[in-house]
Amino acid sequence: MADFKGFMKYQREVAVRRPADERVDDWDEVYPGTPGEAVLPLITTQAARCMDCGVPFCHNGCPLGNLIPEWNDLIWRGEWQVALDRLHATNNFPEFTGRLCPAPCETACVEGIHRDPVTIKNVEVATVDKGWDDLRVTPQMPNWHTLKTVSVVGSGPSGLAVAQQLTRSGHSVVVYERADAPGGLLRYGIPNFKLEKSVVDRRLKQMRLEGTTFKTGVTIGEDITGEQLLERFDAIVLAIGSTTPRELPIPGRELRGVHQAMEFLPQATKALSGEVPDQIMATGKDVVVIGGGDTSNDCLGTALRQGARSVLQLEIMPHPPMTRPDSQPWPTYPMIYRVSSANEEGGERLYSASSSEFLGDDQGNVRAVRLSEVRREANGRFAPVPGTEREIDAQLVLLAMGFVGPEKSGLVSELDLELDRRGNIVRDEDFQTTVPGVFACGDAGRGQSLVVWAIAEGRSCAHGVDAFLNGHPSPLPRPIGPQVRQLML
Structure with a gap:
């Protein structure tokens, strides 16, 4: 525990946003500079508020099982590189979750029972943004190549997570995206004032340097059939999201506007x-x-x-x-x-x-x-x-009433994948669908959920794919959040 009186000495402080009348005139992120820069002056005292609980429930609140007390302690001590390493140990993209996640970890913070919880999300985004600014986030090249090939359909947070994990394990990974640029919901579903696209692009550059291949403007099921994917690749991962919007069938729905x-x-x-x-x-x-x-x-x-x-x-x-x-x-x-x-x-x-x-x-x-x-x-x-x-x-x-599952036409229909009663793709505990060698992760299998769950599912799915390809479990880090903990029982 860094400062054993920190939770009593310091009050919760969060990053201050730019004035509302200023930011509505542009599309920049709502914080001055970046969210990480905005909170940097507060970060040491806010990290010191962490009590390093004997049983930290913030781990359970986070689907990724982030090692929160560890990097809070490291930030308080000024050990930024080690803190960044511990952050990346469970989360491929903390700059995404630090901006977009509603922080269920904070509502599970033990300090939050009687006081304001630790500003976990602010510490997270400050740690990774500083890492990018200091050029300490670098490509992690695989130590060997397995000669196994994987296609990932969809480049949202779940698809990116599974692709990065499998690339780093030595597999050859191709990510297919039907839009004109990768990123999925991160690129075109979330406005710039919440997530500037340069934040997505720098992570994509890292992935390309690691060896992941991206092919955009390709609709699987039309430009390439599911049968062709099965012939070309040793495994297929469907990270196609939950993109069927919930409708409102009332009179006048057909009106323009x-x-x-x-x-x-x-x-x-x-x-x-x-x-x-x-x-x-x-x-x-x-x-x-x-x-x-x-x-x-x-x-x-x-x-x-x-x-x-x-x-x-x-x-x-x-x-x-x-x-x-x-x-x-x-x-x-x-x-x-x-x-x-x-x-x-x-x-x-x-x-x-x-x-x-x-x-x-x-x-x-x-x-x-x-x-x-x-x-x-x-x-x-x-x-x-x-x-x-x-x-x-x-x-x-x-x-804006949410989504009711992945699109049923195209690849889902062509591969004759089994769906559950909610319209999501059925998969087993290793994320494999009813078609051998075909896996599903993220909103496509879980249903509409949070960005942190998408990343957690991508990491878990990568573990299942790697085991399928190699015939044994890989050393890939696997999230220890509620979902995986339940699977391990």
């Missing part, structure tokens, strides 16, 4: 590097975003930067409590009221509300949303409250 969030967000990111034909724009419009999660907040921040006249987020769930409810005790991740960077910038949130119809004008464009307040009945369903129906002006409606 009603779009899925993932039609809107990728265009906004692509437009930063070139013109996007027929781009969906929020400029000068009243925008209604249906859904209250991270994707909804991304739509909010993007619409505000495009100059929307107003933005209203509709959430069918009731207003969450301000503090941890008794039904969600420590160390679980509680559903409480949270304020994202986008919420700080503007817009309104309306809870316990459900839309029943989209109203259009004479030209077939959406002009309003008809909604009403709702309450949960005994059967768990939401029912409209009589007398609360009203119309909200809207010239742009964005559906």
